Amino acid sequence: MQITLESKPFAALETEALVAYVFEETDPVQGRVAEIDRSAGGLLRRLAKSGELTGKMLEFTLVHAPAGLKAARLLLIGAGKREQFNSAVLRKAAGAALRYLKSRSVKNLAFVVREGDATEDSAQTIVEGALAADFESHKYKTDKKNDKRIESIGIAGYSEAERAKGEKGLAKGRIIADSQNFARDLINEPSNKLTPTILAQKAEAMAKAAGLSVEVLDEKKIADLKMGALLSVAQGSVEPPRMIVITYNPANPKPGAPVIGLIGKAVTFDTGGISIKPSEGMEKMKYDMAGGATMIGVMRALASLKPNVKVICVVPSTENMPGGRAQKPGDVQTAMSGKTIEVLNTDAEGRLILADGVHYAKQLGATHLIDAATLTGAIVVALAGVNVGVFGSDQAFTDKLLASAKATGEKMWPMPIDEEYREFIKGTVADIQNISSSKGAGATIGALFIKEFTGDSPWIHLDIAGTAWHDDAKPWLAKGPTGVGLRTLVHLIMSY
Secondary structure: OEEEEEOOOHHHOOOOOEEEEEOOOOOOOOHHHHHHHHHOOOHHHHHHHHOOOOOOOOOEEEEEOOOOOOOOEEEEEEOOOHHHOOHHHHHHHHHHHHHHHHOOOOOEEEEEOOOOOOOHHHHHHHHHHHHHHHOOOOOOOOOOOOOOOOOEEEEEOOOHHHHHHHHHHHHHHHHHHHHHHHHHHHHHOOOOOOOHHHHHHHHHHHHHHHOOEEEEEOHHHHHHOOOHHHHHHHOOOOOOOEEEEEEEOOOOOOOOOOOEEEEEOEEEEEOOOOOOOOOOOHHHHHHHHHHHHHHHHHHHHHHHHOOOOOEEEEEEEEEEOOOOOOOOOOEEEEOOOOOEEEEOOOOOOHHHHHHHHHHHHHHOOOOEEEEEEOOOHHHHHHHOOOOEEEEEOOHHHHHHHHHHHHHHOOOEEEOOOOHHHHHHHEOOOOOEEOOOOOOOOHHHHHHHHHHOOOOOOOEEEEEOOOOOEEOOOEOOEOOEEOOOOHHHHHHHHHOO
8 A cells, every 4th residue: 555645735635535533522623624624615514513523533424526625525534522632543543534435445545634733653643543454354265356445545734844754654654554464464364374383484584584683493492492381382282383583683772771572472273272262262262372473573663663772572382282292281391491380271371381481581681571462361351352451570661661552552451460469379289380279360360470480570461362353343443363562562662
């Protein structure tokens, strides 16, 4: 899709659809919307007076062949209350407008930024929203007769003096959105098309193309390094595990900056192992590698954005299958760190592979750790599909991440990780056990298990089980993988 800045007067824009967002207020026809209204002979004020145009969040008003405009259509999209307007709303508005018009066979559109919004951030936000909205999950459908697509978008409302910052935001937005869609494409792959080996091959190809250092550890090297926790999950599958390591080395490293370690869970299919899951909905367990895919996508973006801090990405990948060689409830495994684990439930496998992942990231030199994982159903119970659960061992580091989440419009919520919960995973026959000895606090227990392997390093765990996949389409996003967390992590790393 081609995206450009457009500096022509709104009335002179020859496009299939001119899009503007309006606020929910007594008079929604103000500023640049009033300019469009004057060109259209007062049409918008008449719509507002009749109650058809209100500005309520994501309300659409479509006008065909508007008089006084060269655009074939005028789409007005509600942006809610002006005082609550932010980048998250703008991103949704841009995405919702694209999906609305795309479904009506529109191929090109112009999106008008409001007065005061012709900034670098706005251009970036609109591009992120549009490109994320354009992603579809129908890769394997053979009937493409109704394959509607947007071919070009113009972002209007930037003066020539504002063009430079607009172009900068446009370029940055494309890098981030393309990387988010790269991750979403990986997450959407069925497990027969994306084994741990294939995931490693795709990550390696991306890294080499982007100029990143990459190493893939096979099952022999994993065994040599005594990654017993990862191997224990992998032993039930005929597909061998892989440990993917991607490194970004800055050209001009910032003195005293942390070395960020990104660790992503990548279980390419999760049956639950011997503690097998119910069959209903199990097909969605192809998305159990969303954390790993997101981290790989972050590295893809960083290769182009070039922060001044070193970043090490570690992605342990495996299947979790039942079989004659599969680990059984009650087995004791030894992690790479030397800590022993009593496996009470083989479906609590993500924390096992992350145990070796975070320890290895520390060995490679990471000083600050962030892991992302579709870890627990408990986080879905707590936060549904709205917020990512955030667990952190260092308040300043956690606050910095939460600030990045707010800045990028990704909803995240801090969760408790009090030391009292540590008693729940105290082992009976080993150092620790992989699930709680009592009911409740499942998401915290999963996070605390991972924390056991982080030592004194500042660490954050993102439980994305409820947010990495949408079962229903949103007005601004297709059903399926979301790529949640990528924008926040890129913003956080760039903030250093």
